[in-house]
Amino acid sequence: MDSTVIPITDGDQGFADVKEKRKFQVSLSPIVSFVQTNKDSIKKIIHCIKVGSALVLVSLVNFVDSFYKEVGDDNAMWAIMTVVVIFEFHAGATLGKGFNRGIGTVLGGGLGLIAAILGGQVGGIGKPFIVGVSLFISGGAATYARLIPNIKKRYDYGVMIFILTFNLVSVSGLREENVMEIARERLLMIVMGFAICICTSLFFFPIWASDEIHNSMVSKFEDLASSIEGFTEEYFRIVGDKESQSVHPIASFRSCLSMLSSKAKDESLVNFARWEPWHGKFGLFHPWEKYQKIGEVLRELAATILSLEGSLDSSKEPLQALRESIKEPCEAAASSLAWTLRELGESIKKMRRCQSEPFIAPELRLARQRLSQVMCGKLDTAEGLSIACFVLSLMRVAEKLEGLAKEVEELGELAGFNRS
Structure with a gap:
């Protein structure tokens, strides 16, 4: 009777190969991390x-x-x-x-x-x-x-x-x-x-100004969304803990300030992008002037969001009960505003058309409705004046976002972004 020999691999050798592969993968991780964090x-x-x-x-x-x-x-x-x-x-x-x-x-x-x-x-x-x-x-x-x-x-x-x-x-x-x-x-x-x-x-490894202005514009939407959430969270965080010290959201504050001083850089990048030939996802007649217009609206929006920062100092006043009563609608409205910013930024990033009326406009109307209900409450007293300033700032942000959504929608139409 014939016998069949089945080769059995050395367990230690197999384990050594796996260990060697893991060692190689681990050794590459610092390089990948360095490349991702030091692109500039x-x-x-x-x-x-x-x-x-x-x-x-x-x-x-x-x-x-x-x-x-x-x-x-x-x-x-x-x-x-x-x-x-x-x-x-x-x-x-x-x-x-x-x-x-x-x-x-x-x-x-x-x-x-x-x-x-x-x-x-x-x-x-x-x-x-x-x-x-x-x-x-x-x-x-x-x-x-x-x-x-x-x-x-x-x-x-x-x-x-x-x-x-x-x-x-x-x-x-x-x-x-x-x-x-x-x-x-x-x-x-x-x-x-x-x-x-x-x-x-x-x-040889071209460095495109068009890529930089496009990516920086997308990151500004995310920065402003995080700023709205940061200021709102900080404002009502003090309400829940009477003994806590007021800590301003430094990251949100700095991102808004840096955005206010970005006009010269944006204009330079837009001017450079106009000279560049067709490459990648950008054609010869890409509407770069729209990026400049959107940048102006974003800077106005950043200035409006910075006005929320002034309300943090006044939040030390003993009005915890009144602030607690408006916390839920204000946080819901801020969440809607942040979602709108991220949605607009995502449409530019993925180069798809932003449909303002069916998706963005209802969310903004709902946010303004919630804030209007808060203003119709018990904020007409002298004690509630500082809180009313905070709510009004959020309402101004919602108004600015309506204009921003139209600009992004026009960009998609002029640039021929995908509808899906």
Whole structure:
């Protein structure tokens, strides 16, 4: 009778393999945790590596003998200068600066060349006179253009480069005979530096301003929702414990304050995002101006929520019984307001259309109804004035949220978000 041999694995060996796998997984957990908690630092390191790589690439021009002899030492430095000046942290900022530098260089160099040639045709004392008049007119007109808000916001750097290039080219034409050749070589170096910057910025771990403004906008909704819950919980927590000390919700307070000072950063990110090409979930004509409008409403909402913080100091007054009577409807209303904020933020995060009327509006109406019932209670006395201020602040938050919901709904329609 044939016998069958069944191999039996060594129990200790199997246990050792499992132990080895667990050890490997445990060893990876600090790395994963570090990456998740230090995303900004990693982005900065990547940016530094990209800038260093771009400088190495553009400096190699000096080691190509034929090319170096053609452009010369002075003109070769313009490529390095271009990389140093226009390479920014975000891809959109690099594109915007590069575009501004290119247009400013071409226009300034072209008009400066015309002024130099025209001055050379006149000759004698008329040559510096023609150049001087052209410098005065171009410099004054360009400086006036820099004072116009719309031009300053997007094209200030380009206008500044125009002034600089016009001056360099036109003044060089007073002494140099081969000004056309110098302008051509410098433009070639600038184009080369620009091309290296764009390729390095866009094709190697690009850092998109559009992703940052989108994600920061979503996080603001969550921060405001947590702030409403934090202030409300703190206000009524004192009611339940007479001996407890008032501890302000510092995190909620700071998140609202930081939001109030975020206007300049939001405007910069929106401006950079407009320059970025199609990528991922963002198209060429994404309505970035809507993000700016939503940011303004969020800042107004943050200021309104901060008014709740002033009610915490007045909550030490001996009105526990009256506050207890309004605790339940106020907490329910605050919960509805926080839910609305999170729902709006979630719709932007998942890029789905927010249907304000069937979902958001009924919840806000219910919150305002609860708060109105509280105001119709026993808050018309002098003792209840401080409590009435707290309730009124919540009602103002509900009013602001109605306008915010409409803005988010319009964003979904303009951006073509999914309906589901």
